[in-house]
Amino acid sequence: MKQITASLSFEWPSRAKILSTVETLVIGTAGGLVFLLAGLPGGLISGSMIAVGIAAIAGRQLSLPPILTQTVLVLLGISLGSVVSRHLLQQVSAYPLTIGLLALATFCSTFGSSYYLQRIHGWDRTSAFLAGSPGALSQITILAVERGADLPGIAVVQTMRVIILTAALPMVLAIAGVAPSAAPSLTTTIASPLDLIELAAASLAAALVLRLIKFPASWMFGAMIASSVLHGAGWVEGGLPDWIRGVALIGIGALIGSRFARMRIKTLAGHLRAALGSFAVAIAVSAIFVGIVALTTQVKFSDVVVAFAPGAMDAMLALALTLHIDPIFVGAHHLSRFVFVTIATPGIVHLFGRTQDDVDD
Numbered sequence: 001m002k003q004i005t006a007s008l009s010f011e012w013p014s015r016a017k018i019l020s021t022v023e024t025l026v027i028g029t030a031g032g033l034v035f036l037l038a039g040l041p042g043g044l045i046s047g048s049m050i051a052v053g054i055a056a057i058a059g060r061q062l063s064l065p066p067i068l069t070q071t072v073l074v075l076l077g078i079s080l081g082s083v084v085s086r087h088l089l090q091q092v093s094a095y096p097l098t099i100g101l102l103a104l105a106t107f108c109s110t111f112g113s114s115y116y117l118q119r120i121h122g123w124d125r126t127s128a129f130l131a132g133s134p135g136a137l138s139q140i141t142i143l144a145v146e147r148g149a150d151l152p153g154i155a156v157v158q159t160m161r162v163i164i165l166t167a168a169l170p171m172v173l174a175i176a177g178v179a180p181s182a183a184p185s186l187t188t189t190i191a192s193p194l195d196l197i198e199l200a201a202a203s204l205a206a207a208l209v210l211r212l213i214k215f216p217a218s219w220m221f222g223a224m225i226a227s228s229v230l231h232g233a234g235w236v237e238g239g240l241p242d243w244i245r246g247v248a249l250i251g252i253g254a255l256i257g258s259r260f261a262r263m264r265i266k267t268l269a270g271h272l273r274a275a276l277g278s279f280a281v282a283i284a285v286s287a288i289f290v291g292i293v294a295l296t297t298q299v300k301f302s303d304v305v306v307a308f309a310p311g312a313m314d315a316m317l318a319l320a321l322t323l324h325i326d327p328i329f330v331g332a333h334h335l336s337r338f339v340f341v342t343i344a345t346p347g348i349v350h351l352f353g354r355t356q357d358d359v360d361d
Helices: 002-008 015-037 043-057 066-082 092-121 125-132 137-147 151-176 193-212 218-232 242-262 265-296 301-308 313-322 327-352 356-360
Strands: none
Touching (some): 015 043, 015 242, 043 151, 043 242, 066 193, 066 218, 066 242, 066 327, 092 265, 125 137, 125 265, 125 327, 137 151, 151 242, 151 265, 151 301, 151 313, 193 218, 218 327, 242 313, 265 301, 301 313, 301 327, 313 327
């Protein structure tokens, strides 16, 4: 219970933090609306992310407070769960095969990217393995600190991968003709006020339970599970109003873009080539496995692409929502990837990275 209490504890923010939050939201909203009006795929999240990212790189200290971040993740989870229907569950039989292939793709991507960083850019093995590991950034950061790895370089490589995927993936899918060029309306009705209260209460309760057991991405997945159960059982009809869903997408985009606020331009420029090259290797490996899944299963190609994209869970699930892609399939696979990385990365670093004696010296 201490963890939940700590996560919900509220301290009135300073004036500087309030202004930073307002500026972040204004810039993110402006960027999202520009992309949306331009008819670009995934416009709200991509536009918000790019606008906030550019402002952050330019030196603006942009950020979102934890309570706002958690609220956005809960809203995203409710929206994802509201599109669950029985026909989305028909592909569950394919999950063991595709998740197994995803595990193999994750390992191949990690070793491929790390090999590239070592051979081309001269990185040490520990830093290269941590930078090449797709996802679980908080765990990667902890390991990097413990092992004395190149934390700025790892942060640039990891962040650039998420930024590029979130911005480019909707465009690629739209150009390929496997995803709509504009986000469709995902729900035909808006839930009644009573149903909305029920959704909010159940989602918050489920998120807190998952938080208590230290489940990854607990705020988003807790809300998604609660919303899925309520909609799947027919206890709730309809979803959140479109404008609330839009707020959640803008919030996720702003959150991703604000990561650049903690990076210096010199640091970013110094590791940019390594980030782009590592990203290219990871995408090439993922593309091979996407092709295998597309040829051996009946899962939609667009679902496989987003599920196997080596990006952050929240960003990829937000794209699944805005691109009308199966959130259950995508969520199951990105959660599996998180588990793979969390469990396997410490062992990989222990076996193939620098010894602890080298780090201590």
